[in-house]
Ligand SMILES: Nc1nc2c(c(=O)[nH]1)N(C=O)[C@@H](CNc1ccc(C(=O)N[C@@H](CCC(=O)O)C(=O)O)cc1)CN2
């Protein structure tokens with residue numbers, strides 16, 4: 001991964017696509033009351049799966065159970081999102097983006113990784129955030145002011161995704177899934193800079209491709225090896241996507257969130273988020 005220009009003190013934030021990525025919140029977290037989409041499934045695995053106590057067959061059965069639960073939850077959340085009232089959706093899109101724009105951690109961040117929302121997939125809108133970031137660009141290697149934006153580009157079907165730097169919305173073209181993403185080279189034929197990353201806490205579930213988990217794990221390891229500050233992993237979430245704790249089944253490969261932004265406000269989860277967000 002090319003990481004030119006990333007320094008350990010630079011403030012980085014990653015905004016995660018939360019189309020059907022419900023998150024569980026520890027009960028100790030203040031702020032908004034989590035909405036329970038459904039009752040917890042009868043089979044709720046522990047958060048840290050202790051594979052060491054399982055033999056190979058038990059491990060396989062356990063993982064199959066977890067993936068089955070994830071599929072069922074994805075289907076339920078997808079349906080709830082499709083049925084969501086369009087006025088409520090638009091109200092929540094605005095509230096979530098305002099909450100991000102008003103946050104000191106967003107304002108002070110210098111490198112942001114954000115998904116390009118796809119309304120057909122009912123993802124929380126990011127258009128206002130993207131415009132704000134692109135209107136206030138960092139110039140050259142100056143990381144003291146302005147922001148750099150990195151957006152996802154799927155590289156192959158083996159869950160590989162990169163986060164590439166763009167400086168203008170016109171840098172994006174629709175891919176085979178009808179999601180906008182950047183070409184690997186810019187209009188001058190130069191390779192785009194890539195980079196980004198995260199930390200531990202809130203559970204999440206994605207679309208099942210493993211793209212985010214693979215990417216985040218790799219970046220976390222890189223940041224650790226280079227002694228960089230771990231970036232904040234922040235999920236944008238409609239109210240109905242926020243689950244009670246332990247509802248989401250996880251495997252050891254699932255990367256946890258630092259914080260959620262719901263229409264009602266910012267919900268810090270990890271210690272890193274509590275420190276950086278200082279509510
Ligand atoms: N805006 C956005 N960009 C993103 C992602 C994302 O979830 N949202 N990704 C995150 O991985 C990566 C692309 N992966 C994707 C994986 C599945 C689908 C998708 O359309 N899934 C359908 C179900 C398809 C099926 O029937 O299996 C869906 O979720 O409804 C889209 C993107 C990178 N870019």
Ligand SMILES: Nc1ncnc2c1ncn2[C@@H]1O[C@H](COP(=O)(O)OP(=O)(O)OP(=O)(O)O)[C@@H](O)[C@H]1O
Pocket residue numbers: 063064067070159204205206207208209210211212213214253254
């Ligand atoms: N029964 C299974 N055993 C082992 N691996 C599986 C099984 N079912 C699915 N997988 C794989 O696990 C990977 C990650 O799935 P997971 O549910 O963690 O994705 P996700 O967190 O929803 O995706 P993303 O990280 O893109 O948001 C996928 O590549 C999937 O193919």
